[in-house]
Structures are given as C-alpha cells and as structure tokens.
Amino acid sequence: GAVVSQHPSRVICKSGTSVKIECRSLDFQATTMFWYRQFPKQSLMLMATSNEGSKATYEQGVEKDKFLINHASLTLSTLTVTSAHPEDSSFYICSAREGGSDGYTFGSGTRLTVV
C-alpha cells in the first residue's frame, strides 16, 4: 500500500533556530500533501495544503512566514519551522492522498521540542 515517510521522528532545537521536517511519498506521486499539528490530548489541526510546484494554501490563523512549506517534487514536501519558540513545540504530521482515491496515508509524525 501507499507509504509516506516522515523525518525526523524527534527533534530538539534551541529557541530562535529553524527546523526542517521532510515528508516523502515512497511509492506514489503526491501532487498534494497536508500538514497537521497536534497539541497534547487534542485533535489534529490542518495547517496547510501543499501543492507540488505552487504555493501552499494555509489555514486561517497559521503564519505562512513562520511555517514555510515547499513541495518541489511529486514525492517530497518540507515544512520548515522558522525562528522556533517553545510554543511551537508540538507533534507535526504530514499526509498525502493519491488522486482519485479516498485513501489518505499519514507519516509517522515529528515530535518537535523547542528549548
């Protein structure tokens, strides 16, 4: 079945630095990928929809200059958390969907801790 690989699984960074999270579709082409953020004991909040070769579409309230999304190829989307602060600490999950399918595949998530 479809596999989405997300790296790193855990990252600890210092406040003020930037962190890049990668999401790859391993056996299918993902023209669209989705980035979610999950707070402790809460639901997944859709942050943005990443479209290959074009700008990402951000949900209301998500800072596009803070959370940079790049989808340069049909198999790779990246989320960069810029100038990270402790409040950015969270679990970030990517998801991809093959066109015409109602199946979504999720990455295993990235636990970001900003100290």
Added chain:
Amino acid sequence: GNSVTQMEGPVTLSEEAFLTINCTYTATGYPSLFWYVQYPGEGLQLLLKATKADDKGSNKGFEATYRKETTSFHLEKGSVQVSDSAVYFCALSEGNQAGTALIFGKGTTLSVSS
C-alpha cells in the same frame, strides 16, 4: 463549514466490555467518513471507512455504519482488549480530489484494563 463532533473522553473499560464512541458530522455534501486510531507515540492508522450512506466499515472487530439520516458514524466493538487502548479519531472528507483534506474530530482516548 464541514465539521466532526465526537464524544469526549476518556473512555475507561474493562477487557471484553462493549465499546461505543459516538461521532456526528456536518457537511454540505456527501462526505466519506473515517475512523483513525493513534497508538501511544505513533502516527495515525486508518481503522475503517465508509464512502456512502448505509455503508458499514469494519476492521479488527470494529464497525461503524454511515447513517445519513442522523449524520452519524458511531464506532463500536463487541469485546475490547487491552491492546485497543489508543486515541480514536473520527474524520470526514468531501470529494475525492487529491486536494481535499481530512477534517478530524477532537479524538477520544480509550483505556482498557485487564
């Protein structure tokens, strides 16, 4: 807009008890409905899905029926196991275009004790 509402947790059960987690949705059209499970420290796994009214999704002893008249997709299992302890998310998507995101409920934590 589209939304999903699921029962507040946590749900605490003894092994072999009957499980129901309620889920209702609001959608403008005819969404596909999903249940995802998240085990501690892991990502999301699809548990089951239904794509049209009256469809029943089932997997690993879990079932849910797409009820259009009550806009519901309640998750049930006849006899839970300790290994079922996890967070369960109800979700919907409208349309099968690649650019349609899943909308999630808040999640329900299930804890099963032996």
